[in-house]
Amino acid sequence: MFPPSPPASAPSAENVKMESETSDVSSLSRAQLVAALEPISSTRPSWSNWAQTFHCTPSARFAPRTVHECRLALELARRDGRVLRPVGIGHSPSDLACTRDYMLDMTRMNRVLEINAASSYVRAEAGITLDAIHSALGPHGLAMRNLGSISDQTLAGIVTTCTHGSGVDFGVMSTHVIALSLLTPSLSLVHLSPRDPDPKIRDLFTATICGLGSTGVIIDITLEVEPAFNLRDEHTLRPFGEVIDELDELKGKGEHVRLWWFPAVGQVKCSVADRTKEPRRLPFSGWTAWFWDAVIGFHAIQTMLVFSRFRVFSDAAPIAPSQSPKTSRLFSALLWGPRHVLAPLHHFTKNAHIYACRLALWMGGKHSVTVNRSDLVFNIECRYPQHTTEWAVPSANAKACLLELNQWLEEQRVTDGPSSRPHFPIEIRFSKADDLWLSPSNGVETCWIGVVVFKPYNLPVRYQNLFSAFERIMEAHSGRPHWAKAHHLTPQTTQAMYPQLGKFLAVLRGADPEGILRNEYVERHLLSRDHPEAFWGREYKLRNGPPRLSRPWLARSDWRHDWRIPPPPSHVAQLKADRAARVDWTIADQSLPSSDSESDAETLAELDVPQCAKY
Numbered sequence: 001m002f003p004p005s006p007p008a009s010a011p012s013a014e015n016v017k018m019e020s021e022t023s024d025v026s027s028l029s030r031a032q033l034v035a036a037l038e039p040i041s042s043t044r045p046s047w048s049n050w051a052q053t054f055h056c057t058p059s060a061r062f063a064p065r066t067v068h069e070c071r072l073a074l075e076l077a078r079r080d081g082r083v084l085r086p087v088g089i090g091h092s093p094s095d096l097a098c099t100r101d102y103m104l105d106m107t108r109m110n111r112v113l114e115i116n117a118a119s120s121y122v123r124a125e126a127g128i129t130l131d132a133i134h135s136a137l138g139p140h141g142l143a144m145r146n147l148g149s150i151s152d153q154t155l156a157g158i159v160t161t162c163t164h165g166s167g168v169d170f171g172v173m174s175t176h177v178i179a180l181s182l183l184t185p186s187l188s189l190v191h192l193s194p195r196d197p198d199p200k201i202r203d204l205f206t207a208t209i210c211g212l213g214s215t216g217v218i219i220d221i222t223l224e225v226e227p228a229f230n231l232r233d234e235h236t237l238r239p240f241g242e243v244i245d246e247l248d249e250l251k252g253k254g255e256h257v258r259l260w261w262f263p264a265v266g267q268v269k270c271s272v273a274d275r276t277k278e279p280r281r282l283p284f285s286g287w288t289a290w291f292w293d294a295v296i297g298f299h300a301i302q303t304m305l306v307f308s309r310f311r312v313f314s315d316a317a318p319i320a321p322s323q324s325p326k327t328s329r330l331f332s333a334l335l336w337g338p339r340h341v342l343a344p345l346h347h348f349t350k351n352a353h354i355y356a357c358r359l360a361l362w363m364g365g366k367h368s369v370t371v372n373r374s375d376l377v378f379n380i381e382c383r384y385p386q387h388t389t390e391w392a393v394p395s396a397n398a399k400a401c402l403l404e405l406n407q408w409l410e411e412q413r414v415t416d417g418p419s420s421r422p423h424f425p426i427e428i429r430f431s432k433a434d435d436l437w438l439s440p441s442n443g444v445e446t447c448w449i450g451v452v453v454f455k456p457y458n459l460p461v462r463y464q465n466l467f468s469a470f471e472r473i474m475e476a477h478s479g480r481p482h483w484a485k486a487h488h489l490t491p492q493t494t495q496a497m498y499p500q501l502g503k504f505l506a507v508l509r510g511a512d513p514e515g516i517l518r519n520e521y522v523e524r525h526l527l528s529r530d531h532p533e534a535f536w537g538r539e540y541k542l543r544n545g546p547p548r549l550s551r552p553w554l555a556r557s558d559w560r561h562d563w564r565i566p567p568p569p570s571h572v573a574q575l576k577a578d579r580a581a582r583v584d585w586t587i588a589d590q591s592l593p594s595s596d597s598e599s600d601a602e603t604l605a606e607l608d609v610p611q612c613a614k615y
Helices: 013-021 030-040 067-080 130-140 155-160 199-208 240-245 286-314 325-336 343-350 352-364 374-378 395-414 464-476 491-497 501-511 520-527 532-540 569-581 586-591 594-606
Strands: 060-062 084-087 102-105 112-116 121-125 142-144 177-183 189-192 217-227 230-239 256-262 267-276 367-373 386-394 423-431 446-454
Touching: 030 067, 067 084, 067 102, 067 177, 067 217, 067 569, 084 217, 112 130, 121 130, 130 142, 130 155, 142 374, 155 217, 177 199, 189 199, 199 501, 230 240, 230 374, 240 256, 240 267, 240 395, 267 374, 367 374, 386 395, 386 464, 395 423, 395 446, 395 464, 446 464, 491 501, 491 520, 501 520, 501 586
Parallel strands: 060 102, 084 102
Antiparallel strands: 112 121, 121 217, 142 217, 177 189, 177 217, 230 267, 230 367, 256 267, 256 423, 386 446, 423 446
């Protein structure tokens, strides 16, 4: 059920003036485009994600404040044969936002445009963070219906990746979108709704709200909200086996159930949160809360994680491409000296991850109750840079999946394999089935299982063995990866997991036939043929990742230009030809009758239909 559709907002006087002055951006010369974009361009376009796991240096980086400036950047990218990648705050731990071409930093488009308490919706620009939305909704007595573990992400980021909270009666956060404005590669600004009378527009809406930013530049989003509420969050500590036995009952014990599994000690912290009228109630406050939170919760545990990292050194296994086993053994010997002298310290480092788990669990106690504002209960402190991956398995498969994962972790513990130890906790959450084409919850109630390896004090750590085994187990139980996190899907495996991928690709081809918004991530996971350039995105792995597969532009004459200088026409033509050669539309062709394919593509590319409200 959707709330009443918000009316299409009338353009402001400023926007009307902007539209009248730039009704046809395509008529501007390239010199005029450059002059208009220079004030919003970055002199140092280097970009890294929050976790410091991926880094890129785009050819240009623009930070628009208006739709007009977004149009200018799109037009420049089209003329130069470049990709334009919209990005937000960069909280995705993958290379989802990375590109070598042009980057559109949307974080300055961060205004709340409308709050309607009577109809329970908020309309905000795409680059606003969830934290800012909470602050804006509070004075109006409103709140978001469900949240993930953090609110640092941008609104468009959570929508285009199907970010989720927890609750078997709540869908992923993309299902709370009731309308959005999209700037298409054809430079049209259109208003999309799931209840638009035109089925092609409804399809574009569905493709966009879990489209990885590939169908257009999202300008603003209208989100369903509800009256502000407190949550009563009860935490209990239970053995893993007991939780698994009661998992089917436990997931429905409250509106929002989350489980934090500490495999090193075989315990699960269970969180059951429900809406309540009870007054605020906190286990700690003031200086006590600061001490537990900052001193113990941050520094003490992070220090133990550092010792756990040195245990990896003592096993003489490299943690980064530059460190050989011989180097690791030498480092270990110099650091610790003879083991018979420092045996207690060696024992501590060997078990530091266990002590860190116990400390974290002891801090929370075996039982606690918190009553607080909803967003403060939903969110937890995301303290350390980290490598993380998360998969969604059908709830019916969750028990078997978790048992197999536990068995594998136990085998690693017995064989003393530190490279396969996850840091704590493994987070387990739930979401309702939905009908979004690329949603991991498409068609099935879902159990989300996320594993993390922290980077204490941003030091490099090993994680590849763990993630590889984790992915293998998740895939064996019909899992699908979270789009914003690490995974290794190919177009073939993606098609097997998502029966409606063909529909999405058909809409994508119609909306962006030239591939202006298709960055390396989108090509690699959804479209690429067996072509070495399809894996260019792996070069964005930062510092402590696996050996880079290649840097092909170092070995060939790739014309790297200052974006202000017009590229040679032959170079533009070659870029477009290369991009066309890298993609395979076979899956899209299979999704539509051949007679409809061309007309659908033309309609979506034009998007000039009377039902769409243009701004």
